[in-house]
Amino acid sequence: MTWLSEDPWTLVGACGVLALASLVLLRITQQGKYLAWAGGAAAAAALVLLVELLWVTDRERIERVIYDMADAVEHGEFPRVxxxxxxxxxRESGAFSKFAIRGAVMGLDFExxxxxxxxxxxxxxxGMGKADFLGMAQWAVRxxxxxxxxxxxxxxxxxxxxxxxxxEPTQWKVSRIEVTSVPMGGTPEAVSGYLSRFAPRASRSR
Structure with missing residues (x-):
């Protein structure tokens, strides 16, 4: 049933088509049963949307963490990160440490x-999860x-x-961050090193 909460729009669209078709048939035939069908289809669509609103999956919780961290980095809010x-x-983050993250968040001005x-x-x-993605950014060094x-x-x-x-139940947190690929022949170590160099500057500005 995970698909119902994460991607309900196929079913909602089908219910919408059924409701519209029922209204067309109602106009053509003037038979009341088609009005009932249209109402039932509309109610089913509303029920699906309610499930989408109330039923939050663990995958969606992890997605929210990723997007909230990206937004916090963009706005320079290290405590939120x-x-x-x-x-x-x-202990588990390896070269990509909290020190490097602080450097990126507070030492760079992200566009x-x-x-x-x-x-x-x-x-x-x-109780373990993973999120893989590509990140693009533009920033200024003042x-x-x-x-x-x-x-x-x-x-x-x-x-x-x-x-x-x-x-904790329903609360997912990041246990490690790894750089898996870097364009144009770059390395994960180069990314971490670049970000870490701004941390002393960020510390002085706090």
Whole structure:
């Protein structure tokens, strides 16, 4: 039944077509049963949409974390980013540390961040999950003199893999972050190193 909560629009569309067809038949035949059919189809569509609104899956919860973290990075809100990190994050994150994340969030002035090709897996029994996606961004590095240097990730973007753990029922947090691909021959270590160099500057500005 997961498909019903995550992608209800096929069923909603079918109910809408059925309701419209019933109204056309009602106008042609003047038979009241078609009015009942139209009402039933409309009620079914409304019920499906209600399920979509109320039934939130673990995959959707993980997606929300990804998009909220992207929005927090874009707006320079490191505490919001940090709130999504699991207690064991620093031990499992490897080279891509909280230090590097703080550097990116507070040391760079992001123009935009885009998430694409997001694939999410959530283990109901294990309480472990994963999100793989491509991230594209454009940002400015501000100098103390007031100038700025602009840069951007080359297409199709940097590949990321986020590990997740359900720390509490319905609450998923990031346990690790890995860079899986870098355009134009770059390396994950280069990405982490580039971001980390801004952390001292970010710390001074806090």
């Amino acid at each position: 940090e709130s999504h990190l699991a207690p064991e994050f620093e 935009f961040i885009r998430v694409s090709r997001l694939e999410v897996h959530a283990g109901e029994r294990t 100098s103390p003199e007031g100038g700025a240097t602009f840069d951007a990730t080359p297409p199709p973007g940097v590949g990321f893999s986020f590990g997740f753990r359900e720390v």
